[in-house]
Amino acid sequence: MLSVLVGGQILGGIGMGATLSLGSLLAAQLSGSPAWAGTAATMSTLGAALAAIPLARLALARGRRVSLSTGALIAGAGAVIAISSAALAVFPLLLLGLMLLGSGSAVNLQARFAATDLARPGSRARDLSVVVWSTTIGAVLGPNLFSPGETVGAALGLPPMTGAFAFSVAAQLAAAAVYLAGLRPDPLLEALKTGDRPGETAAPQSGLTILRRNARARYAVVVVALSHATMVALMSMTPIHLREHGASLTIVGFTISLHIAGMYALSPVFGWLADKAGRLPVVLLGQAMLLASLLIAGFAADSRTAVTVSLILLGLGWSASVVAGSAMVAESVSGHDRPAIQGMSDLGMNAAGAFGGALAGPVLTAAGYSGLGFLAIVLVAVVIGWTAVRTWGKADQHAAAHQG
Template identity: 80%
Template sequence: MQNESTPADAVPGSAAVPVLRGRRESRPPRLQRRVIPVLVSGQILGGIGMGATLSLGSLLAAQLSGSTAWSGMAATMSTLGAALAAVPLARLAQARGRRVSLSTGAVIAGTGAVTAITSAAIGAFPLLLLGLMLLGAGSAVNLQARFAATDLSRPASRGRDLSIVVWSTTIGAVLGPNLFDPGEAVGAALGLPPLTGAFAFSVAAQLAAAAVYAGGLRPDPLLTAMASRAHDAAAPRPQGGLAVLRSNPRARYAVAAVALSHATMVALMSMTPVHLRAHGASLTVVGLTISLHIAGMYALSPLFGWMSDKVGRMPTILAGQGMLVVSLVLAGVAADSRGAVTASLIFLGLGWSASVVAGSALVAESAQPQDRPALQGVSDLGMNASGAVGGALAGPVLAAAGYSGLGLASLALVAVVIGWTALQPHRTPREMEQP
């Protein structure tokens, strides 16, 4: 019988397990400290590409199609592309790791920016839609990166780690819309068509992000996390994301809260540049408004991550829905005031941030570890599909009911999340650590 003072590695048949387990337990925290800066760098570069092109996409769509009713297709195709890329990129991550998945998505997004420039040069609206869809892969990378931050994180800091990566997008995303005018100057010097100069910046930013992910995520965080669990012979076989949703009510709620909050944000945000331009605003004013909105989306995400860890995921989601209500009411009652529209877009970003940070943390912990990549892929698919529908419907609603009508109609989505949250059993942050 083993004496209490006998080292564990002196017991026959048990020598390797304690030693290797100690190494596995000590390696992830050190690797996590390296992973976060790499993800932050990639998010800054990816954010430049996203912020520089998303709003101009709606203006370019209206120009090439000849109708503002088609302007919503810019956000629709971008979010559709992100939706279509979500599950394949998640499967690629599970098979080859985050490094390959994130860098591949960034290259696809850069290709989309080149396609968008080409579409403007030849006046081909369908080609623009294809380019915007490929650009959506950049949004899929943005979303997957936040989950990459949780691969090796501890449950008590999961919301914080995720929110740091979300926050890092602030730098690039706020800078991006302010590249409208410089982009036009660069585009003119390069002989590019109007409204496409910022897409050239996006090409460079996405390719740089791909290089950061490919070179920096070594060893790969997801493959490391999966390897650390491979010794557990009692672990059940992995399920698909849809199977997890069918059997797990908490996962269904988390995925729905993220998806509906995103749809609300896309619907109003994508139509704001068209609304402002129709009321005589310059590209500089449009860029500043979108910059403030994107700052709201990302700048305070660490605060919402802290709230999510300390107060709870669901209370933070409810706080986010409250801010969305403020945004939509402002848009509904004061659409003719540029100041009110700007305030509305700031609250829209803040509400999105609180809801998505807390909802994403809840997604990450709503399934067993071996099922998380699949559930995360399905969550990103649902998030972007909902955004695509919101963007597609926003154009016709804007044409039929105006910006005020769009804001008030979007309150229905918020009502669904608030009602669903009220039906959920209350859990403390510690209880939420267990799926």
């Protein structure tokens, strides 16, 4: 089952890596202003947020196989619309295409939870992280398809900067086929038959109800959401910042590839650490790396090397925080409640990312890349503070138990 999810993630990652960064450049071109560049990330993450709950409900009703393949097909349609927007020079049409492409991100996020459906408690974070890791191949390859994409696009008669979107169409169609053919038996439907409370008859709770009643779920959802918002805000503006400082498309693509490698390549290590050392220490490790990334971006924005190092740390910090936080989301509830809280987590993650992307463009225009880095530290501070409170709380409870 993991191999099927890995295959789908590789294919889906090609679309994500190839189009998100290129989308910011295309948005700036079609809109006529770099201030609109952040709308690429905004619309993509907004699309993922809008797809999260419907795909989670579809998974609960029909299984992961139908849910994941449906999301991939929607993303493929979004890539077609993005190409059409460039041909027609219609900026709002590009926004629609990018929003539908966000469904592919929702699929990638749901796939990591699919890995936990039948996982043993002691290996849940590791199994989840393996699926996250598998996105590395496609996501790192994607940004480096800018130049080959232009060659293929020219041969197909496509507008400039849209060839990579053609690759996304093919990749999403292939991913849908992999999920449809390979996820048999369906992992979620099997887990509901044999899981924590087999045969339960109580109606599943809504995601909002779980968040109100479950402190652990609430904390985990916030960790994932704010870590993602931090990453999207800085990453989405980096191509614009580099281009304004004279970097070529090849350099931009290479820098984003290194960032995406940081996001995914070491995720199995963070999964192993989360299983062995605990979720909270790995969350703190991730936040420390995010903080280092933002400080480097703030103090050394004019150095291309420093920006590259900052982007790598940004990816690593995101990986540690999201792997550990997602494992906590998966274990915060059981049975039929899991798809609801997982969908709510993906909704919160992408809504926060959309908000971060929306603010990043105006902040870049008003305060520069350095100002963007310093401002994003506020998000990291919230997570560090909350994690410290939970860590100290657990320590106090442990000490009280021993004294008693």
